Amino acid sequence: NAQFRVAAEHLRSLGKFEEASTMFARSADHEENVMGALQCLLELCKIYVLNGIIMDTTSLTELRRLLDKTTEVTKFESQSLKGSRQWNMMKEEIRLYSAYVNRDLDAIQQCIRFFNECKGHAAECRAILLWLKIRTNADNQAEYWREKLKYLLRLSKLAHPFMESTRNGDNTEEKEACKDFENVFCVREMEDHQNKRQIPLQNSLINNMGENNVIDITGDWNVYNERIVRQTIIQLFSSYMYEFIWEAGEKCKSIPDITSYICYWWPCEDRTCQRHHMEPTRENLHRRLSLACLHYTVIQQLDVLELTRKRRLKEEQKQDAYHLQKFWTENLVKYHVRYQLPKASFPELMYDHINRFSDVRGRISEHARKQWLGDDLQAQYFANLLKCMFVSLQLQDEKIINKFCDEISKSWYPVKNGSTEESANTKGLPIGFEYNKKGDKVVPIAVRLSKFINHLKSGKMITAIIYAKRFIAYALRFTDEVNLLADQALGDLVSLMEFTTSLAFFTHPERYDFYLPRSYLYDYYTEFSENFFSGNLRLSSQDDERNIESHRNLIWDFFWQARHLICILVDHKPIDLDQQIALIIVRRLIRVLVLICLNEPSYEAQLVEFLKRCEDKPHLFQNYLNKTDMESLAKTLDDELKETDFDCLVRIELEGFSEILLDIAKMPVYKTDKSFHQQDRIFNDRIECL
Template sequence: MFCFKKSRNEELYDLANAYNLRKIARASTIKSSDNTTKKKNFTCAAEAFKKCSNPFMEASCYKEGGMYEKAGDIYVELKKYEHAAFCYCNAKIWPKAGEYFEKINKYNKAALAYESGKLYEIVIDLIERKKSEIDNTTFEHTIHSLYSHYYQEKNEEMCKKVLSFLKTQDERYKLLKQYVRELCSNGRFEEASDMLIYNVKNYNSFTESLQYLLHLCRINALNAIYTVELVDLKRLLLLKKKSNINEEAQLQLYRINALNATMDTVELNRILKKAHNITENEKSQSDTSKKPQHWDNLVKELQLYIAYLNNDLEQVYKCIIFFKNREDFITEFRAISIWLKLFQISQTNIHDKYRRWLELLLRLHKLAVPFMSLHNNVEKAEKIRKDFEKIFVVNTVKKKKNKRQISFDNYLIINKMNAKKEYWQVYEKDVIYRAISKSLSSYIRELILKTDEIGRNIPDIASEICNELSFSGKCQKSDSDCRGHHVKPTPLILYNRLKFASFQYIVIRQLDMINKEFNYLQRFWAENLIRNHFRFQSPQISCPEATDLAIFEMHTSVYDGFIDLIYKKWLDEEINPIDFASLLKYLFVSVQLRRDKLIFRKLYDKISEKICIHEEIMEKLLSFILSIYTRAISFDNIFQFIDYAVENAESVKLDSFDAFNDLTSLIELTTSLIFAIGPKDSDFCFPQSYFFNYYYPFKIDLLSNQCDEKKHHENLKIILDKIQQFFSLLISKNQVYPTIILRLIQHLVLIGLNESKYEQEILKFFKCLSEESDYDQFRKCPHYVQFKKYLEGSNIGDIIKILNDDLKRTECDFLVIAHYRYIKSRRKFPYLGPKVKKITYEESHLFYSRLRRNSKFSQEHKAAGRIQNWFRQLQKRKEFHLLYDSTFYKIFNDVMNFCQISIKEKGKTAIYKYYLRGPMVDTIVKLIELQKKMNEIKNQLKESMKHSSDDKLESCLEYLEELKFVNIHFAL
């Protein structure tokens, strides 16, 4: 500078001065942070450069001094638009920055500048004009910023305009995802669904939108099903009377699940309409390859809630089956809960509906128990807990493993009064698990208590068949006044009643896993099942064949319940040495359950421990029963017991229908044993009920032949006397027991049928009953007309025919001849026709196997199975185009065509109910039975013809005649 000044070169002097001022300015920024001084120094430098006509350096000084706007203005004058734009950016003069970025075609920078300046309308205009010139990164950033701005301003029109810039639905979904999650985190699920479904049309959007709406439906349904309310006071008082409920249990009872809680149907209907629109939009999608696997499950769950709203039980049940088949345990649980919620007992299809109630309640209990019980398997327990978290709409909390959150409208909220106002409420996970377990326990308990209430009003389950109706054909009382079940008993009806009642008992048994204090209900239903269904009462209302099949198919829960009742109650807490009625009940129930030997021994020990006046006579009964197993039967003991019981009936509590009924069964058992072990080569004929009730349970050896003829007749004479003695006791009672009297009369006829020696003695006794003055009161009873046909019969043959017709009237019983094949001389039964069933045996065990094999129930089960297998095999062969006998194809195709045509005309329900379960199957079953019987006879004939001895000739001729008879029926 000094040299330039000496040389008087002002131009260079000024330039050097300018650079010097810039140097001073830069130095000042290091020494001092004073912004004012800094700007002042750089302004001096800039003005010095301006004086030197150096605008570029002038702009640089302004730029270094933080005066970007002045620098930008100079760059504009210099047409250095990019430098100007950056300076304007630094100066945050965004309109100018964007303007000059556009001038140099820097549209990415321009968009960012406008976006930074919140010049959203200008940004939209730029995108409309130059969208193709903006790269993807800048475009996405700008779109997100634009949408965020208009979303916050709730400007729906501009939001839609921003979304319109996105080419694909996936891009829209990606943009909206974060806003949707924000809405959900605040509990605004419906808004989240609307945002997606109104702006995005792809499977991701459809799936999430539907899930958000289903979430609201789940909460709605959950609250309606599990809402805790006060229990009906009347029921509470009833429970307190019937059980020893402690105070804590009483307090819990005040807050049980109310099954009648109502849903907000208006709100639910509105949500379901939206959800339905989503499924309709989904149908418009041409590319279904991207459809998620669980989409069908979501649609079916939507149908579930629609069915709920419409009270459509059948549709709800179809949803249950769908989810069960898909192994979607979580939604299946919800669906079952909804079905049970909607169920209302009515008089139409009450049996089918209530069976379904029991079926689904048992399934619900099975699904819920794993959560309510302890688990040793930690991994399995964790999975179960997660499943139930989903059922009850419980969410995890990020980075807090021991915490769980539930929405404020979830009924699981522990204390709504003290809950925070946030939508999501956070609790320790163990607190949530306890709340779920308590709710499940209360809910299932209330359902089972409702099952008890409904079951008591269904005659098929809770009532015995009306004795009056079955005995005389009509009941004097009306259906509402009579406590009996007014139905004509057939084997199938009795079997279905028994299975129905067993199902009821299985469900009631589940209370044991929830609350031990309701054991009295289990006791009630166990006793009901035994008395009204399992116990043999009379041939008119009992079918031992059906009972035997039911026992064979008995569910483990039923069997265990009976065994607990016998061992823990009857043989422990309630045993009473002077109660012969209970003793007989214990014996015959034990015989039916095939646990008789063990129970009898325990009973014998228990009686031996008691000291009473009847101890000796009770031990005689037990000794007699135990002797049956040793094959050394002592009839003296049983005769003494019967004699003592009849003479001391009141003191040993033999004063009720059940007690007299059991004593009658004991007499029938004794008579059956007398004939079973009678003289060698003796056939005998009894009703099938005798074989199922007395022979089969004890597996009596029919070939033991312990008694000679003299002893045999002595025993028969004694039992006849005991029957007459018992008869006199019954007639002397104020109350008439018609079914028991009829059983005794029929039993006397059976003795006359098997031993002609006693025909006259029996006829004489009948004549006394019908004529002598001692029995005038008996003849005045209203049921005498039913006895009259027996008592006034002129000969034993006519009476036997009456007996045979009476037994076959309800198809529950019929006469069966037990015939030992290798006897030299057989007993003839001249009063029986050729159609009486005969079971021929070579060994005792063959008799019992043929007895069950010839059972109508077992034949139909096997035949139905064979028909199913046959159809399946033909269908499989048809699919694989294999060549087989064309006859089978013709039958198969004819049946299939018949069913298809009938379905169109009558509907599926009618076909399943009336054709496939009716005459068609019955006809095929009958043909199979006849074909099987004919094959057996052929085999027997071939076997017999191998022997040429004279004693076989009669058998061959008999088989030949029987074969002809069967062939005629088979042809028909």
């Protein structure tokens, strides 16, 4: 017995696994020998599947033959072997390889879960690689990709310590992770030689190692320096991951959950409609967002795994990787971050989500500063400027907005001699520029936006509001020229209108309460924006003597602007603008109009008259038509907001407002008007989800 074992161990040490296994099996009455026999067979299986994964050079027939042999060994399973962790891991490995030869994705998935739970990282890694290896025609389905992306991310995480260029030698956990990763490639550390690695001859990895790098041969093993082995594995794995991430970039372009707007219509009757169709519930939205974030995180692994570093990829691959990452950052912002949902508005869901993925947030922020405020920065490109401002507020990242103000303040040029007499207007100047007050500089119109921000920060609310209003006025006059018909740009302009209009309500010289949709608080009055604007969002004006008359005029200007933009959209129907986006914008603007009249009733007649003129467009104005008094208009607004199960009209009492902002969950001073059937239920929901 002992002789057989000695012989078997010797054969194993030479790398002659199959012979060793047979030898072990000859004395199968000893548990260690049964274990040894199975280990040797699995060692070979591992090499075969690895060759399949990396080189595509495995024969399934050979693998099947080895798997058949394993059943002869497992026959000898004893009671105590059944209780052994190592034995059970090996049996699960057999299951994995059988699932692989049978192309059974579900069974492989179960194995992945098993290895994950018992922390068999090398086996988990191998199982994931096998899952990824099997092609399926479900690869146009969102749910298939959700799985696949999850696995790619997990793989990246398992590989990360090994791939990292600055490895910290002392960390045992990291060392363990690196060892596991070498194990995936069937590489083993040589006994008593930390810097040497043994690789069995059957392993295709040695084809990539270069003959000159062999430093020794023992039995069926080649011996190499650790450094060379590491480099080879990194190279191989890099191009392997690159292929997968590239594929995720290409194939997911046709997954509407990730790369298109949510359709306004549910159900949608247009058979040619390419948008994402889903019922806009919180849960569905959550799924959509998490898929998009997951996908984005996977794309970013190109950097995380340092694939984009020198020599890990070919030069043209590095270029492609750069464009791929850029494309998906823009995609995420366009379809997920900035998108105003048609019927649902869950701004807080977005905060939670994006901010939880700190990687995602950081990368968008970096892209914004480098790209939008770098290469893309042009004074007449308002779409881009507004995007910077609202993405900054939405991601709660002040770096973007600070850089925005910085850059804008730099982009002026002096007036040439003799042209100062024109300084009263913008005549002769390119779009997006005006003369400054003194008339000695030409400055971008966007300065009005940065002044809005800076005055708000210093507490000069009315001055700030007036700058924003003047920016909006210019934008409305040159909608097309300043690129506001692109993508979400008009939506961002409407956000600015909502924000400033609501700010204007604060400046009423006598009244200290007013109505807002609850979603505004989440969009514009978050704790972050409070801090960013130095807590001045809720201060009533200190920079100006106010009387009711001038307040009314200010509010009227906003009424006029909102109405004007509706007219532009309804009467001129800009052809470049997506029709669903236009529809959503019109509906947001109607809300602004009703809100203005609710807080400033003197314009009620104008609103009623305006709506009368729009009677021939019921699809745009829906329930607001045929309403002739403020109470029923306000009721309509409130009902419409409540369709989302999140939003509603709330009354703000100015004195308690600070407390609301500090602790939005408690909402004690958030008095709501009973006449709008306000229910506290919604607030309770919020408390629960906190």
